[in-house]
Amino acid sequence: MATLTVFTPAYNRAHTLPRTYESLQKQSCKDFVWLIVDDGSKDQTAKLVKEWQQQEKTFEIRYIYKENGGMHTAHNVAYENIDTELNVCIDSDDCMADGAVKKIIDTWEKVRDKNYAGLIGLDADFKGNIIGKGFPEHLKETTLGDYYAAGGQGDKKLVYRTDVINSVPPYPVFEGEKYVGLVYKYTLVDQKYKLFVMNEVLCDVEYQADGSSKTMWKQYLKNPNGFAFLRKVSMQYPKSTKRLIIDCIHYCSSSQIAGNRKYIKESPKKLLTVLCTPFGWSWTAYVRYKAKRI
Known part of the structure; x- marks a missing residue:
């Protein structure tokens, strides 16, 4: 073999x-x-x-x-x-x-x-x-x-x-x-x-x-559950406070795009998720803007 x-x-x-x-x-x-x-x-x-x-x-x-x-x-x-x-x-x-x-x-x-x-x-x-x-x-x-x-x-x-x-x-x-x-x-x-x-x-x-790395903005919109899942995993194993906050904002955004109303309850960092929710909405707006320009 x-x-x-x-x-x-x-x-x-x-x-x-x-x-x-x-x-x-x-x-x-x-x-x-x-x-x-x-x-x-x-x-x-x-x-x-x-x-x-x-x-x-x-x-x-x-x-x-x-x-x-x-x-x-x-x-x-x-x-x-x-x-x-x-x-x-x-x-x-x-x-x-x-x-x-x-x-x-x-x-x-x-x-x-x-x-x-x-x-x-x-x-x-x-x-x-x-x-x-x-x-x-x-x-x-x-x-x-x-x-x-x-x-x-x-x-x-x-x-x-x-x-x-x-x-x-x-x-x-x-x-x-x-x-x-x-x-x-x-x-x-x-x-x-x-x-x-x-x-x-x-x-x-x-x-x-046409690879995924060149179309990532649209991928965020097409695959929100996949991105939210990955961010949730990353939040469980943070390498720094900065990285944890970034992942949490992305988790909020992807969950919002997916229409998941239980995302705070499902988060491994619930308080941080509450605090990051407004920033998640802002990131979602930016993602939609960038995706339209591709």
Whole structure:
């Protein structure tokens, strides 16, 4: 059995998925399985993957089709079907960096017995520029939340032990909504485990014009229950008073957008939620304004 599963959620990405495949073909170490979770694509994704499955002889390609439900539901399906020790998500518009699989396997062999949740590495753009900030030289281990609380910036590539990521609940699904932040599971893992720091680029990324990061203002309006849920979780594990207040204001706003009149009762910080409610209405107005301008 392979050590690593590279899983790729895909929704109408037949035009970018080939470069993800090419980056995996170029890996010097083939100790991995590639799992594509097709989130209801209507393009040629299925046809492409079938051709690759018939042609590829050096690593296994698995394909699962599901009805469209959003990125978090594709992650749920992936985690349910991964049987390797480690897993990493490489999005359908991104590439595995040259030599990344070998770096992951070699590093993991050195720290496997240290009870880490996994590894945290770097993302870079297609020109080789680090996304956000690199890791401080002295940083050998961290949680994801602690890294950002200390001033870390930019998306990072997370390699998790499969048993650890599956030890916390799956992403919830809210009727009519298709977004719950992936950080939910990572936050829960943070409470029990640390990640070993790899100061290496593991993924080359390109943000698409129709990706969730570019349409976030509209996502707030389309998926208020998902956002309220995530803010409520964040309020239970605050990294600072400032962050707690921001999360509470966002929780009020998303709950108001969702029409949830019980949000104060359901809040883990009820008094603070009462105080933040007027600011929540103000944030809601700003969200609606920004969404109209997209």
